[in-house]
Amino acid sequence: MIILGEDSQRTSGQDAQSMNITAGKAVAEAVRTTLGPKGMDKMLVDSGGQVVVTNDGVTILKEMDIDHPAANMIVEVSETQEDEVGDGTTTAVIIAGELLDQAEDLLESDVHATTVAQGYRQAAEKAKEVLEDNAIEVTEDDRETLQKIAATAMTGKGAESAKDLLAELVVNAVLAVKDEGGIDTDNVSIEKVVGGTIDNSELVEGVIVDKERVDENMPYAVEDANIAILDDALEVRETEIDAEVNVTDPDQLQQFLDQEEKQLKEMVDKLVEVGADAVFVGDGIDDMAQHYLAKEGILAVRRAKSSDLKRLARATGGRVVSSLDDIEADDLGFAGSVGQKDVGGDERIFVEDVEDAKSVTLILRGGTEHVVDELERAIEDSLGVVRTTLEDGKVLPGGGAPETELSLQLREFADSVGGREQLAVEAFAEALDIIPRTLAENAGLDPIDSLVDLRSRHDGGEFAAGLDAYTGEVIDMEQEGVVEPLRVKTQAIESATEAAVMILRIDDVIAAGDLSGGQTGGDDDEGGAPGGMGGGMGGMGGMGGMGGAM
Ligand SMILES: Nc1ncnc2c1ncn2[C@@H]1O[C@H](COP(=O)(O)OP(=O)(O)O)[C@@H](O)[C@H]1O
């Protein structure tokens, strides 16, 4: 009996499993060479010719326009990682791919997918326990460690030349925006400036508004400024009803205009009365109002974005007032300086020198647009790990140390599991080796030698022993200052396991319409969908390796 529509496609049993596994593995394979300090970058060209050069796992996968459903489940792993931690996106995807690869062998030796899933879940639980037990506590006062965490997240992402400076800026920025409600790194705005070098980057304790003062006769800058933040217009409102004014003689017209002018003057008087030295207005400012403001020496900005108004309020301790009539002196914010400055050839208004600013701005500089864009991605990862560390207070050494330790401890744990699940736990342990192995490969080292070294040091009780990607030596990563938040690893293991298990449990793929673009590989339009059965990536037209760190 036929129950499916004519265009539907159905793949079942082992075919379905191996098709999905191959697709998932292809995604991991696509980002593998970017892992670690010596990872290479990718150049991605979209159909419009836009070029992105990046080392960032999640960015690569988003830009790749992947459309195979199982492959997309692996892409989601990197997206979850990005949302939850901000770093470790490549790691999470590589682990997921390797879990699938290991599972494939088990399936071939007739271990049931459900058994593999159960074993993987147990292993993941155990792994999290081991990591928690070995995590190092970090407090907010430990700036040195926080900066190391910030720097580790930037490694290999074009920020090398100014890593120490940038790490300091990132830590300062995150600590600045922290309040009773926690840490929202959206309060760290990033202003990208093409021109200058990376080490000209700086942190502004306040807000930069991408506007100029509205009238030339206003001051360029005001010091110790009280700031009015107005989500309103400084204009005379048109009457609601279409009133018609019949002017019978010139005096009457003059009277009418005088009336309007008087109203505008009163608006400005109101601002003077509450003590404003600068005013940011969400809507328009009438020419006549501009004139009066300038006469009073008030610096005014019109049509400021509502997000800017909010940031201004947060930074300066003021309030966004939605009607001028309601404004009072204590609604005003305060900043040491409000002034118009040139950044990279653009005039912008800097509201800065704010004591205890809860909204800050990082000015990132670099030689070209691609450099600053990649720098921004590195900084975002870095902001994420510092935030995560302050939230959880726990970190781990990097350089493959935690994965090596887990691999050893899970092998021991497997003996206690018994049954066929034991095989799955062992496979899970084996899969985690992919991280140190890939770090070694990308650094041009012999992965077998590196793994042997790492294992023997961990066998000897050195939890922090990791691979120095620059020298090839196995060293104490904690001492070296290569540290990452605990959550980078726990989240990566959790999402990778979930995605792998979900894919493994599927034994029937029923697709309405044509799935062939993703399944057969090679013949799809944009290039970028993983080639299902064929393995490898189908027609990755725009991809090519780029020289390592810029
Ligand atoms: N100086 C270093 N030496 C060795 N490994 C490092 C160093 N800095 C970072 N790593 C390791 O590189 C890996 C992260 O690489 P990265 O390319 O940032 O990928 P992800 O997207 O997973 O964060 C982690 O395992 C981290 O411990």
Ligand SMILES: [Mg+2]
């Ligand atoms: Mg990283």
